[in-house]
Amino acid sequence: MDTLIAARERAVAASALSDRDKVLSKLRGWMDSAEPTDSTKLRAAELLGKAAGLFTSEISVTTKERDASEVAAELAQRLAGLSWEGVDSTHARKDDDDLH
Numbered sequence: 001m002d003t004l005i006a007a008r009e010r011a012v013a014a015s016a017l018s019d020r021d022k023v024l025s026k027l028r029g030w031m032d033s034a035e036p037t038d039s040t041k042l043r044a045a046e047l048l049g050k051a052a053g054l055f056t057s058e059i060s061v062t063t064k065e066r067d068a069s070e071v072a073a074e075l076a077q078r079l080a081g082l083s084w085e086g087v088d089s090t091h092a093r094k095d096d097d098d099l100h
Contacts, residue, residue, distance in 0.1 A: 024051060 031044035049055055 020051075024048065027051075 027044040027048050031041050031048065035041065
């Protein structure tokens with residue numbers, strides 16, 4: 001029974017994909033063949049943009065929570081990996097120099 005349900009779901013998904021391709025193809029055709037002042041061209045371009053997700057205002061940001069010790073360790077590792085060859089040591093800051 002599960003095999004039949006899975007096969008049916010795959011058939012529905014394939015049909016939906018096929019329908020989507022047909023709609024997008026038709027919209028592209030209208031957009032390419034319409035006159036520049038034709039509202040059909042503008043509407044087809046708008047619908048293609050929506051289908052491509054160009055008008056989404058939702059932004060997803062994923063961050064990894066880290067404590068200060070993890071950040072400090074990563075910075076130390078990156079700084080240790082830097083090459084100081086060719087750096088003029090006359091401009092190097094000494095610990096007792098003011099920063100500003």
